Amino acid sequence: MKNDKAKPDSVLTHAGSHPERHNGAVNPPVYRVSTVVFPTYAELQAGASKPFDSMRYGRHGTPTSFAFEEAVCALDGGYRSIAVCSGQAAIASTLAALLKAGDHALIADSVYHPTRAYCLDHLTRYGIEIEFYDPLIGGDIAKLMRPNTKLVFTESPGSLTFEIQDIPAIADAAHQAGAIVVMDNTWATPLFFKALDKGVDVTLQAATKFLVGHSDAMLGVITCKHEDHWRRIKSAIGVSGVAAGSEEVFLGLRGIRTLGVRLRQHQESGLKVARWLQNHPLVTRVIHPALPEDPGHALGQRDFTGACGLFAVELRNAPFKAVEALVDRRKYFGIGFSWGGFESLILPTVGAIHRTATKWQPSGPTVRLHIGLEDPDDLIADLEEGLKLYEQHLSP
Numbered sequence: 257m258k259n260d261k262a263k264p265d266s267v268l269t270h271a272g273s274h275p276e277r278h279n280g281a282v283n284p285p286v287y288r289v290s291t292v293v294f295p296t297y298a299e300l301q302a303g304a305s306k307p308f309d310s311m312r313y314g315r316h317g318t319p320t321s322f323a324f325e326e327a328v329c330a331l332d333g334g335y336r337s338i339a340v341c342s343g344q345a346a347i348a349s350t351l352a353a354l355l356k357a358g359d360h361a362l363i364a365d366s367v368y369h370p371t372r373a374y375c376l377d378h379l380t381r382y383g384i385e386i387e388f389y390d391p392l393i394g395g396d397i398a399k400l401m402r403p404n405t406k407l408v409f410t411e412s413p414g415s416l417t418f419e420i421q422d423i424p425a426i427a428d429a430a431h432q433a434g435a436i437v438v439m440d441n442t443w444a445t446p447l448f449f450k451a452l453d454k455g456v457d458v459t460l461q462a463a464t465k466f467l468v469g470h471s472d473a474m475l476g477v478i479t480c481k482h483e484d485h486w487r488r489i490k491s492a493i494g495v496s497g498v499a500a501g502s503e504e505v506f507l508g509l510r511g512i513r514t515l516g517v518r519l520r521q522h523q524e525s526g527l528k529v530a531r532w533l534q535n536h537p538l539v540t541r542v543i544h545p546a547l548p549e550d551p552g553h554a555l556g557q558r559d560f561t562g563a564c565g566l567f568a569v570e571l572r573n574a575p576f577k578a579v580e581a582l583v584d585r586r587k588y589f590g591i592g593f594s595w596g597g598f599e600s601l602i603l604p605t606v607g608a609i610h611r612t613a614t615k616w617q618p619s620g621p622t623v624r625l626h627i628g629l630e631d632p633d634d635l636i637a638d639l640e641e642g643l644k645l646y647e648q649h650l651s652p
């Protein structure tokens with residue numbers, strides 16, 4: 257970056273951009289590459305001394321992936337970033353690289369379910385002790401620290417249930433016990449939550465969501481605050497083979513350029529729809545940390561600079577066929593996993609919330625909404641129609 261004090265939107269627009277390296281082209285070309293050839297064996301060998309900084313082999317990175325990593329790192333304010341082939345690869349690779357047999361890891365009870373599954377189904381097989389903690393524990397996490405606690409995994413807000421974690425308090429307690437703090441920062445992105453400034457050591461995102469932003473690529477990215485963490489994770493990724501594809505990093509970099517305007521629109525439309533839902537008689541609760549009524553609001557105001565358009569609603573109790581009537585064949589809301597694209601999505605979360613350290617018992621069915629870039633009035637009209645169908649299944 258030309259100017260270290262640049263504001264976030266200027267960082268988004270210019271970070272990682274080097275037209276002078278690409279004949280003046282604003283965007284770096286997509287390097288489709290496996291083999292990289294060298295004129296002499298000595299030059300091939302010379303690359304071995306700086307394995308992560310030049311093009312040596314497709315799996316180790318290309319000018320396109322280096323540009324994407326540079327842009328994300330500038331936004332995160334970290335030491336260096338690493339692009340991988342999905343958000344889940346970012347999570348699994350980070351945990352696998354930083355933990356070893358005999359270590360104890362504390363994982364927020366509200367994490368994305370595949371994070372929980374990876375910990376339970378895989379890390380435990382390698383002799384790593386996994387313990388889930390109440391995401392609202394704050395500084396009391398100090399009481400869960402053991403001599404072998406090496407890592408605390410956070411995700412804020414939590415997946416599906418949207419609890420805001422007190423990241424600075426958790427990080428403080430973890431660091432006092434010598435543990436590394438990792439955060440899944442996919443919801444806010446570093447534009448709305450500066451994880452590394454709040455005490456996190458390794459922050460990661462499913463770039464599949466807001467960075468790519470158009471529902472057309474799988475991508476993950478990890479940013480480390482410290483060189484030794486970066487080196488451990490980067491080395492592990494080199495041999496586990498989960499490098500990001502060339503087209504995907506290009507799409508991730510292109511998405512970053514418009515992240516600011518998209519995210520602010522998701523935020524504005526999301527809040528408009530959320531406020532409308534709050535006043536609907538069939539909605540018992542809107543679970544959106546940026547609403548003043550939300551229990552996470554005060555912490556959110558303190559630590560976040562914005563909110564995306566992903567939140568949940570709890571509905572008046574009704575049989576599941578009511579939920580199907582609400583979500584099926586909406587005009588604008590597709591039913592699907594993932595989020596962060598330009599299009600709105602709706603997903604029933606009944607039965608999808610898994611807890612072991614805490615209880616999460618809604619009084620009725622829950623549905624997650626991703627508010628896209630459509631006109632929010634059209635989205636409200638679409639939901640209004642769906643809620644009328646929902647009502648038909650309520651007992652009189």
Ligand SMILES: Cc1ncc(COP(=O)(O)O)c(C=O)c1O
Binds near residue numbers: 440442461464474475
């Ligand atoms: C919070 C969160 N983290 C990580 C992931 C995984 O990302 P990906 O689908 O790119 O593997 C997801 C996907 O939905 C997610 O919601």
